[in-house]
Amino acid sequence: MNDRFFSARSACLVGAFGLSSLLGLSGAWAQAPATAVRQADFIVAVVNSEPITNQEVQALRQRMIKEAAAQGQKTSAEDIARLALEQLINQKAQVQQARESGIRIDDEALDQAEMNVASSNQLTRDEFRKRLVQDGMSVASYREQLRQQLMISRVRERDVEGRIRVSDLEVEQHLRELLKDQGAQGQVDLNLAMILIEVPENSSEAQIKVLSEKATVVARRARSGDNFAELAKSFSQASDRGANGGVMGLRPAERYPELFVEATRKLQVGMTSDVVRSGAGFHILKLMERRQGPATLMATQTRARHILLRPSAQMSQAQAVARLSEVRQSIVSGKADFAALARQLSQDGSAQQGGDLGWANAGMFVPEFEQVMNSLRPGQVGEPLVSRFGVHLIEVTDRRNAPMSEQDQRSFARNALREKKLEEAYAAWVEDVRGRAYVEMREPAQ
Secondary structure (H helix, E strand, O other): OOHHHEOOOOOOOHHHHOHHHHOOOOHHHOOOOHHHHHHHHOEEEEEOOEEEEHHHHHHHHHHHHHHHHHOOOOOOHHHHHHHHHHHHHHHHHHHHHHHHOOOOOOHHHHHHHHHHHHHHOOOOHHHHHHHHHHOOOOHHHHHHHHHHHHHHHHHHHHHOHHHOOOOHHHHHHHHHHHHHHHOOOEEEEEEEEEEEEEOOOOOOHHHHHHHHHHHHHHHHHHHOOOOHHHHHHHHOOOOOOOHHHHEEEEEEHHHOOHHHHHHHOOOOOOOEOOOEEOOOEEEEEEEEEEEEEEEOOEEEEEEEEEEEEOOOOOOOHHHHHHHHHHHHHHHHOOOOOHHHHHHHHOOOOOHHHOOEEEEEOOOOEOHHHHHHHHHOOOOOEOOOEEEOOEEEEEEEEEEEEEEOOHHHHHHHHHHHHHHHHHHHHHHHHHHHHHHHOOEEEOOOOO
16 A cells, blocks of 8 residues: 555544534534624623623534534533533633743644544545534634644643653553453464365265264274374375375464364373364364463554545546445445456556555554544445545455554554543643633623
8 A cells, every 4th residue: 555545543533623523513604693792892801901702602602513413422501501611711822821831823723623524524624614614613713713723732742742752660550450451361282183084975874984983993092002194194085195294383372273272171291182073074182282482462453445546637526436336336245346446447456466555553654544444344345535636435354452562562552542641631731721821701701
């Protein structure tokens, strides 16, 4: 896949500025009617000489009510009004802190942030702005809010994130805790030897009985001390006819049939199993070796493939979405093959592999791509997705739980610790900024 597509969850402000919070606003952001001038005008609080109006509180309150309803939460109107005012006070103090620190957001950075938000909501910039206006929020008001959030993000990076340190000792301790909490176990490798007494197709019950008795005799001889390798050479009807004493080699347990793993689970090394029946015939198994690896964290991995179209002067984003919608219909109806179309159409480096992206751990792709990928079942083709790299059509081909490498485990533990420290440090920073601000409460919000 194109290297630029892989991203360690780059910040696109989707969480803070998704459609649920940007496009679900009350009409208070628009021009208030004449009868509501008094309500829109009066000051509720002052933060270091900068006012917070009742209009601002009511707009945020309405947005929070909608978000709470969408999440099935029940909160009193009084509590929501109080939370809205508190959030606005904190935001005002943080913006002032950023401004005093010399942080500025130029128009180019603001434009890029706005386009990222629009793209993450599967809209062009023009479509996104139209939706804002339809929901009663002017583009200028939105861009000012976005500018303030970017300023807060920058000052937070400087005052909080840049000071977080995680030592190797902390990583080791946290990794041990994670392994204990998960009940993690290491990979088990098995080396089994096998004797197969084959049962031909269409064998009669009498013939099967004779072969079963033969297998029982061979198993009894093996358990009585006869040389297993010699028995394999004499009796096994496996494809290698018992060559190498029937030894199949050391491999991870999951690469053996589950039937073999269960039959040898309680055996000690050197012991022989009871006769095991499969579709091929009767098996006698000997446990030659068992190795237990170190405890390992497991991670959900997804294998997906995609077709990428990049908007250009010859093809707009809307045209790319429409084209991939047609492609999807052809694939799900069985008229076309995904891999063949990926090789033909995709503008990504994975095209020659039929769009295959290989096995991916969480966090390997940009958030908007990964969110859609994670929502798909194996074998399911999603609707066209707009990301910062273009328009994608994604199919999930498989999903599994796999042991993490030692490096991935350490990275996971370090990131988890860093997030925990960030959350604690950010809460303390918010409290400190608020504590140093002069806040004067005026009339209650209405």
